[in-house]
Amino acid sequence: MLFTENKPFDEVLESLGNDKNIFLLACNGCAETCETGGEKALSTLRTELKKAGRKVTDTCLVDFLCNKILVATRLARHMEQIQQSDSVLALTCGIGVQAVAKVVNKLVRPADNTISLGGLQGLWPSEERCEACGDCVLDYTGGLCPLTSCAKGLLNGPCGGAQDGKCEVDSEKDCGWLKIYERLEKLERLDNLKKFQKARDHSKMMPSADLRKTLFYDLER
Amino acid sequence: MKLIDRFKQGKCVLTCEAGPPKGIEIAQLIAELEPLRPKIDAFNVTDLQSSVLRVGSLAVCRILSEKGLEPVMQLTCRDRNRLALQSDVLNAAVLGIKNLLCLTGDHPKLGDHPQAMPVFDLDSVQLLSAVKNLTKGKDMAGNDLEGRPPEFCLGAVVNPGADPLEPQILKMEKKIQAGAEFFQTQAVYELKKFAGFMGRVKHFNVPVMAGIVLLKSPAMAKFMNANVAGIHVPDEIINELASVPKDKRVHKSLEIAARLIRELKGLCQGIHIMSLGWERHIPTVLEMAGL
Numbered sequence: 001m002l003f004t005e006n007k008p009f010d011e012v013l014e015s016l017g018n019d020k021n022i023f024l025l026a027c028n029g030c031a032e033t034c035e036t037g038g039e040k041a042l043s044t045l046r047t048e049l050k051k052a053g054r055k056v057t058d059t060c061l062v063d064f065l066c067n068k069i070l071v072a073t074r075l076a077r078h079m080e081q082i083q084q085s086d087s088v089l090a091l092t093c094g095i096g097v098q099a100v101a102k103v104v105n106k107l108v109r110p111a112d113n114t115i116s117l118g119g120l121q122g123l124w125p126s127e128e129r130c131e132a133c134g135d136c137v138l139d140y141t142g143g144l145c146p147l148t149s150c151a152k153g154l155l156n157g158p159c160g161g162a163q164d165g166k167c168e169v170d171s172e173k174d175c176g177w178l179k180i181y182e183r184l185e186k187l188e189r190l191d192n193l194k195k196f197q198k199a200r201d202h203s204k205m206m207p208s209a210d211l212r213k214t215l216f217y218d219l220e221r
Numbered sequence: 222m223k224l225i226d227r228f229k230q231g232k233c234v235l236t237c238e239a240g241p242p243k244g245i246e247i248a249q250l251i252a253e254l255e256p257l258r259p260k261i262d263a264f265n266v267t268d269l270q271s272s273v274l275r276v277g278s279l280a281v282c283r284i285l286s287e288k289g290l291e292p293v294m295q296l297t298c299r300d301r302n303r304l305a306l307q308s309d310v311l312n313a314a315v316l317g318i319k320n321l322l323c324l325t326g327d328h329p330k331l332g333d334h335p336q337a338m339p340v341f342d343l344d345s346v347q348l349l350s351a352v353k354n355l356t357k358g359k360d361m362a363g364n365d366l367e368g369r370p371p372e373f374c375l376g377a378v379v380n381p382g383a384d385p386l387e388p389q390i391l392k393m394e395k396k397i398q399a400g401a402e403f404f405q406t407q408a409v410y411e412l413k414k415f416a417g418f419m420g421r422v423k424h425f426n427v428p429v430m431a432g433i434v435l436l437k438s439p440a441m442a443k444f445m446n447a448n449v450a451g452i453h454v455p456d457e458i459i460n461e462l463a464s465v466p467k468d469k470r471v472h473k474s475l476e477i478a479a480r481l482i483r484e485l486k487g488l489c490q491g492i493h494i495m496s497l498g499w500e501r502h503i504p505t506v507l508e509m510a511g512l
Binding site for chain 2: 194
């Protein structure tokens with residue numbers, strides 16, 4: 001169970017920049033249970049985006065956005081609308097955003113922050129990792145997490161230690177920042193990397209007392 | 222004296238790296254740096270270089286300062302969170318240190334304490350920004366500092382040999398916006414590549430010091446090519462060093478470094494020498510380079 005919260009709408013709107021045409025995607029798994037995904041959250045966000053003058057080109061609900069095979073199958077018939085959109089906005093956890101980014105050739109942005117991986121964890125079947133930092137930055141990096149793909153968790157670009165595209169810590173591991181760079185170059189969004197990323201707020205990683213009292217945090221409670 | 226004032230004088234600024242020892246006997250380090258006083262503008266003291274435990278930068282910087290040798294304190298994000306980093310910046314100001322070089326730092330896994338927790342609470346850009354804010358009297362949380370704020374000249378690093386180069390340049394621009402006033406580079410051996418890099422960053426109007434590493438042997442050059450990111454020693458230089466008998470190697474190495482310095486100083490605003498224990502040879506190199 002991955003516990004997520006909706007990002008504040010102003011933050012979502014700011015992250016969209018000048019993007020006018022948005023493809024909206026929601027997870028019907030953990031996020032639906034947290035009410036940060038699923039039909040209800042999708043419908044709310046669609047209304048809010050319209051009110052803010054953005055066009056929602058289409059929407060899609062997928063049972064588990066962390067499962068790339070499922071995502072690819074479900075999105076196959078939406079690919080044209082996705083390609084015609086400026087970006088994809090996803091109501092899902094950090095894993096979901098990263099999985100979708102691997103499947104579609106479009107900038108994928110998070111509409112949720114992942115707070116906890118507690119309770120029953122590990123539903124996702126693949127290599128994407130989420131640190132549950134509580135302040136998702138996947139929007140800025142094109143859907144690749146710098147906290148889990150960079151050995152130093154750097155937020156403002158590569159450290160200069162990569163050799164032949166591999167991390168200074170592990171010669172068999174790709175430099176996460178080079179992957180982010182390549183991804184943004186392909187999406188023609190390199191300008192993203194000019195934005196200063198302020199230091200993380202580590203207090204956002206602390207689950208609140210209210211959350212700790214729920215089944216989302218402790219299934220056996 | 223702030224290093225930026227040396228650049229403003231329009232001269233080719235010369236700095237030299239000083240690596241504190243693993244242990245408390247620092248007399249030898251000071252003795253090796255002392256003869257460089259007339260030539261070298263500032264001594265850049267490393268912060269647990271290569272993630273190996275040593276005497277810290279702050280203590281050595283203070284000792285150099287007491288002896289009238291201008292220090293540049295290196296500060297990495299590897300071992301301290303934002304509280305400790307900001308506190309050490311204030312410590313540096315209290316101890317009279319005027320120049321700070323802000324770096325991300327090597328990962329602890331590369332050093333002699335691979336079990337250590339990698340901190341990286343901040344990255345180099347955020348560190349520069351935090352120090353800049355302290356000089357404006359504010360800490361990272363937005364609280365006011367009491368009294369007069371600290372003053373610093375802030376430096377940063379860039380790797381002109383990185384492939385691809387573009388991410389380095391994007392980050393360099395962020396570092397400048399965050400407060401970096403000068404840059405020093407990884408070791409340079411390829412003039413054409415470096416000239417290309419300088420062409421790309423000229424419009425930033427920020428002084429750049431080219432890095433020089435003295436090549437102790439052909440094996441060292443090959444090792445760096447295989448293991449150090451962004452360093453490429455061309456075959457011609459390796460062969461040139463290998464072509465002389467072993468007893469003439471030191472002289473040849475200094476000759477190569479001097480030639481690089483002569484060629485590089487026209488392309489940038491300063492030279493940063495990383496002599497890795499060969500501090501005693503620096504005066505000869507500078508003399509051969511006509512400096």
